[in-house]
Amino acid sequence: MNTILQQLQQVHDRIAAATAACTRDANSVHLLAVSKTKPSADIKAAYDAGQRQFGENYVQEAIDKIQALATICPDIHWYLIGPLQSNKTKIVAEHFDWVQSVDRLKIAERLSAQRPASMPVLNICLQVNISREPNKSGVLPEDLPALAAAVAELPHLSLRGLMAIPEATDDQEKLTAQLLELQQLFDRMAPIYSTMDTLSVGMSNDLEIAVACGSTQVRVGTAIFGSRNA
Ligand SMILES: *Cc1c(COP(=O)(O)O)cnc(C)c1O
Numbered sequence: 001m002n003t004i005l006q007q008l009q010q011v012h013d014r015i016a017a018a019t020a021a022c023t024r025d026a027n028s029v030h031l032l033a034v035s036k037t038k039p040s041a042d043i044k045a046a047y048d049a050g051q052r053q054f055g056e057n058y059v060q061e062a063i064d065k066i067q068a069l070a071t072i073c074p075d076i077h078w079y080l081i082g083p084l085q086s087n088k089t090k091i092v093a094e095h096f097d098w099v100q101s102v103d104r105l106k107i108a109e110r111l112s113a114q115r116p117a118s119m120p121v122l123n124i125c126l127q128v129n130i131s132r133e134p135n136k137s138g139v140l141p142e143d144l145p146a147l148a149a150a151v152a153e154l155p156h157l158s159l160r161g162l163m164a165i166p167e168a169t170d171d172q173e174k175l176t177a178q179l180l181e182l183q184q185l186f187d188r189m190a191p192i193y194s195t196m197d198t199l200s201v202g203m204s205n206d207l208e209i210a211v212a213c214g215s216t217q218v219r220v221g222t223a224i225f226g227s228r229n230a
Helices: 004-021 040-048 059-069 086-095 105-114 141-152 172-189 207-212
Strands: 030-034 053-056 077-080 098-102 122-127 157-163 198-200 217-220
Touching (some): 053 059, 059 077, 098 157, 207 217
Parallel strands (some): 030 217, 157 198
């Protein structure tokens, strides 16, 4: 069995190969390790291998791990990448460094109001529903400019970029078209908002194509920690 250390190294190798293939700088793509459903010991193993950015989907599960690891892994940056309901915004504002699943103003307003003054601003990515699947989270591309403009005004947030989960499809052309639309949205917005530097897209199965389409951060779970129980 491969260890987390070896699998992490393999993912770094994949990122290096993917950036080289499209003549991008190897350091232009960051790795977010997605640790949902995995125990704190797995996070610690990745931490000991040098990983510092971790993504979680479920608020209570994440808070438990954040608290368990607070003293032994003090410099972890925690990212919420799962859906966020308004009754959980306060605990999220108090514990996370990033929220990448913001898709409506009400949630952003609550996060800004509830971010403790003693903490740095909360980093935000707006989640975009690039595949336009009806039951999927994310703002539609045509509604993105207004949401971004409103979020950028909120005092305790920093608008860092966009996040998307492309359609689960084997159709590479369709996937590429969606990723290129996302890249275009990002390229249009980044000059307007000086804090925007993050295009979060690409997972275990599609990180290469995401890197080819401008991703600056891939979110990888399975390829590092192994498969999850359903
Ligand atoms: C689970 C998850 C990932 C990681 O997916 P893998 O296929 O396990 O790499 C990335 N992003 C989000 C939003 C997720 O929920």
